Amino acid sequence: MAGRRVALKAIDWMAFAERVPPNQRAMFNNLKTRSDAIAAKLASLPETPAPINWAYYKTAVAKAGMVDDFEKKFAALTIPVPADTETTKIDAQEQEANKNAADYVQASKARITQYEAELAKFQNMIPFDQMTIEDLNHTFPETKLDKEKYPYWPHKPIADL
Amino acid sequence: MLSRLVLVSAPVLKNGGSFGACAVQASRSLHTSEQKKAPVPPLPEKGGQTRHGIIPEELFTLLYPKTGVTGPYMLGTGLLLYLLSKEIYVVNHETIAAASIGAVIIYGVKKFGPSVAAFADKLNEEKVAKAQEVKDLAMTNLTQAIEEEKKEQWRVEGRQMLFDAKRNNVAMLLETNYRERIHMVTNEVKKRLDYQIELQNLHRRMEQEHMVDWVEKNVIKSITPQQARPSLRPCTH
Numbered sequence: 001m002a003g004r005r006v007a008l009k010a011i012d013w014m015a016f017a018e019r020v021p022p023n024q025r026a027m028f029n030n031l032k033t034r035s036d037a038i039a040a041k042l043a044s045l046p047e048t049p050a051p052i053n054w055a056y057y058k059t060a061v062a063k064a065g066m067v068d069d070f071e072k073k074f075a076a077l078t079i080p081v082p083a084d085t086e087t088t089k090i091d092a093q094e095q096e097a098n099k100n101a102a103d104y105v106q107a108s109k110a111r112i113t114q115y116e117a118e119l120a121k122f123q124n125m126i127p128f129d130q131m132t133i134e135d136l137n138h139t140f141p142e143t144k145l146d147k148e149k150y151p152y153w154p155h156k157p158i159a160d161l
Numbered sequence: 162m163l164s165r166l167v168l169v170s171a172p173v174l175k176n177g178g179s180f181g182a183c184a185v186q187a188s189r190s191l192h193t194s195e196q197k198k199a200p201v202p203p204l205p206e207k208g209g210q211t212r213h214g215i216i217p218e219e220l221f222t223l224l225y226p227k228t229g230v231t232g233p234y235m236l237g238t239g240l241l242l243y244l245l246s247k248e249i250y251v252v253n254h255e256t257i258a259a260a261s262i263g264a265v266i267i268y269g270v271k272k273f274g275p276s277v278a279a280f281a282d283k284l285n286e287e288k289v290a291k292a293q294e295v296k297d298l299a300m301t302n303l304t305q306a307i308e309e310e311k312k313e314q315w316r317v318e319g320r321q322m323l324f325d326a327k328r329n330n331v332a333m334l335l336e337t338n339y340r341e342r343i344h345m346v347t348n349e350v351k352k353r354l355d356y357q358i359e360l361q362n363l364h365r366r367m368e369q370e371h372m373v374d375w376v377e378k379n380v381i382k383s384i385t386p387q388q389a390r391p392s393l394r395p396c397t398h
């Protein structure tokens with residue numbers, strides 16, 4: 001009966017908690033409680049069981065050979081390790097999550113470049129008190145008065161004044 | 162200042178609009194020579210300096226080297242007297258009317274000029290302030306949006322921990338199961354051996370009791386009435 005196989009990776013729950021977005025807090029809390037319950041259960045079981053006192057049983061049990069027989073069979077016994085079915089599923093989930101994350105990060109970067117372009121436009125603008133109306137129309141195209149649609153002053157519907 | 166500029170540039174725009182929009186910042190429709198791409202320098206804040214509201218200061222600076230400070234005044238007085246004495250300008254009823262109207266206009270401008278100017282400037286200031294507010298709000302929103310996007314990217318980097326936690330849980334469950342199994346085996350074997358011992362003990366006890374009973378029974382049986390009488394006699398006597 002060998003001892004523990006897979007070494008458990010130490011998880012920094014504090015750092016993990018920081019990275020959780022607010023709308024997934026509940027899921028994170030559930031995960032944490034479940035993990036803690038499992039860890040507590042594991043800690044409550046000793047690693048190896050108490051050894052059987054064969055000498056005492058040899059003297060106590062009258063039936064000849066029974067204790068020796070048990071002892072031999074017990075020593076030869078190997079308990080099968082439970083099969084691991086979930087790790088492959090977790091790996092698959094991880095791959096999918098990585099892909100989703102890459103897509104999201106890419107979209108996010110595109111958004112960032114767009115925001116930065118707009119920010120640069122605002123920062124490089126001339127101050128308002130040095131602008132003429134033409135400059136204003138050039139910088140903010142929505143302020144341009146449509147002289148074809150509304151040929152008479154004020155060149156916009158009265159309701160928009 | 163924008164409102165005054167609108168009055169000046171409105172006819173310019175009317176003619177310039179039909180030429181199509183240029184990519185350059187200000188329209189150059191009044192420029193007849195070749196286009197220069199440099200940005201137009203900002204317009205001056207105040208108009209040209211004037212003396213007494215009408216005569217530009219440039220005349221005084223022009224005449225100063227030759228005639229000193231009183232030169233332009235002498236020129237003006239001489240010119241006026243020449244016009245009046247030679248009757249090039251005839252004083253008639255319209256002179257009185259012009260003088261009265263001029264007096265009223267000058268009084269009105271002197272009294273109400275600054276307040277009207279301040280009012281017009283305030284109107285323009287409000288427009289500029291509104292535009293500035295829009296610009297500032299847009300800039301803060303954009304910077305905030307960029308910050309949030311970067312934060313979300315940082316959050317996404319932490320996804321590895323979730324899977325580590327899951328794998329840990331699986332490993333812990335497997336380990337727990339394994340330990341439970343070996344504990345169960347040990348306990349079962351112990352139980353079997355203990356059962357054997359208990360069984361033996363039970364047998365022994367039963368044999369002992371049976372033997373004791375048998376011995377007792379036989380002893381009682383073997384007490385014949387012959388032997389019992391002498392021992393019972395002292396009891397009844």
